[in-house]
Amino acid sequence: MEPTLTLADMKEITGISVAAIQKLLGQLIQKKYVERGEKDGSWRVVVTQ
Numbered sequence: 001m002e003p004t005l006t007l008a009d010m011k012e013i014t015g016i017s018v019a020a021i022q023k024l025l026g027q028l029i030q031k032k033y034v035e036r037g038e039k040d041g042s043w044r045v046v047v048t049q
Contacts (some may be wrong), residue, residue, distance in 0.1 A: 007018045014021070028034040035044050 005013070007021055010016070010021050011018050016024075025034060029036075033046055035046060
């Protein structure tokens with residue numbers, strides 16, 4: 001799997017619409033599982049126990 005993916009990449013891989021992916025990302029951000037990179041605007045997945 002690629003270390004970085006665009007929304008279009010995620011759509012192609014999962015078959016889920018971009019709107020649905022954005023909604024899911026929003027939920028993950030709220031729960032602090034995903035955060036936006038400070039310098040390059042990338043996303044990071046935060047692993048928790």
